[in-house]
Amino acid sequence: MSRGSLFQRAPIPEAKFQKTEDVTKERDADGKKRINQYVVGELLGQGTFGRVKLCHDTVTGNRYAMKVFRKQQLMRKKDFQNEGPGRGMSVTTALSKVYNEIEMMESYSCHPRCVNLVEVLEHQDSQKIYVVMTLGEVGSLLTYDECEGTYTAPVPGEWIPASSQSTQCSSRSSTSRGRSLAIPEPIAKCFIKDALEGIAHLHEHGIVHRDIKPDNFFITTQGRVLLGDFTVASKVDEHGRVRGTEGTYSFMPPECCTPTDESQEYSGHDGRAADMWALGVTVWVVLFGSLPFQKANLKELFESIAECQYRIPPDAPVSPEGLHFIQAVLVKDATNRLTAKDALAHPWVSTADFSQLPAYIEAALKVKEERAKKAAEDASVSGSSSFTGILRP
Template sequence: MCEALQNKYQLCDEIGRGRFGTIFRCFDHISNEFYACKLIHKHLLTDPTDRACLHNEPKYMTLLSPHPNILQIFDFFETDDILSIVLHLCQPLTLFDRIIDRPLPETQAASIIKQLLEALAHCHRHGIAHRDIKPDNILFDSSDNLKLADFGSAEWFGDGRSMSGVVGTPYYVAPEVLLGREYDEKVDVWSSGVIMYIMLAGIPPFYGESPAEIFEAVARANLRFPSRVFRSVSPAAKDLLRKMICRDASRRLSAEQALSKLSVMCTVGHPWILSGGETTDLT
């Protein structure tokens, strides 16, 4: 354990666990505040790609902080064995926990997707793609504000640099990633569209019994809206889904375009986002 970490923070109970480490609640005696401390065990990082990504999380989170919809980093410490990252303490339940049992009303889904796109627009303006957008990486603070977390797979695409490599999670990964092509930051928009679909329908848009079958369905990208689950979903919401879960990345909306940010391609936001999920006439 890092002595500098122990001198500043008191580690308390375990609140989470992942492939490479453990998350603890910790207490700062100076600020009299609780935080989350993520301990990444280096000996578990046997893959060279994982080792290369080791410092991405604190580096990119420091660059992106503060932002109201991105999990804030406060400190990080490193020894030969462990990388420790001190983060804002959020509620224990993720977006995955909120949507696992039932679909969400459109107004609630619109609020969540708007905050997620705000976070992504901020990332993309700084030349950073998250590359692992999924409900498990979406947290909420004590005021129920969305916080995008886990930047371990993030990548720099600034200065026109393209990205490559298969990263992400089967249900949410964009087809261009699976097909081994170079890709851009719009892979995050695809993943966000999949999350929006699941929030409204309670099922994923592309399904399979195994990761291979899921990847095959994603690569085909045959987006459908079954009437039995989309009967009460507005045309505006389905229109936005088509523009986010678009197989042709050149035609896919950017986060900025969906949010009505000033850009050369789009100067008005998508009506479903602007209306807070209220039914909107697109005619």
């Protein structure tokens, strides 16, 4: 669907987090580290730029995620960004990306479908930055296994009763019945609707995420999705455009994988449309448990994406509305892709039924507990330390 040439930004609400320069570090009587009023707990995840830890606010009683960054290390990490034909490369440090994430989270302020800033603690002379954020306790929407090249759902797909699967598959080939989805379609619709509300909010405020993928959708104990990790997010120009490429290769849109004519001036690409393409790839992964574009090397991957070469599994147990949604988002021409607002009105999304979420989340928490117990047992046997990550920064 075509867009207007001008991009209208919604007014930005007042930020509701605080910045603190007076940072005190100490240990409680039981040896637990405390940063101001936050008692620091278990390690939740390890990212490229820093660690994510669970923390408990002793004033409010709330639990949050705390990202911990070492500034000296981040200053040594350089990132080279291609600015487009004739514009060369720009160089930024990892530290600048951390500050960018904070700035982006300031810009969109609080929203129930986004990870929100609670507090940034940074003493002028300190070598660390502590970023306190709202927490998705259940973990990522899907977890990527780099060794296997596959995604793992919070709960096995067979969680949906066989009778429900048969109903879903009635319009498809009979060979599809009983085949598990990465996440059952009725549950997936709820998660995607939540994610779209977060994406739409960002786009309304002139911000694009630029790294939409299942790993960056975090689930709360209420079963709601929080869109997180704004490391490479950026503000768009008045036409909704951004420059250069950011994000994860397999989720990049055709317009970022197509060689540019050197004779033409590069004017960037529509960041909102790129986000929506990545959302389409995410829906594919959520429903099918695999990526739509998988090739042996980067060159072949980009060529496949540029030509929009994907094939929906013929026996996929997905409703016609679900298949139509995927095909309406994974469109080669960015101007014909659904916008976030359009996608929220699509029948597949608008009919999401949240009544089954409590049972699914209960099962997910049980699976998470069992996995954590097994990881602890394996670590005990091997004599090495281990952790079960539920957030990936």
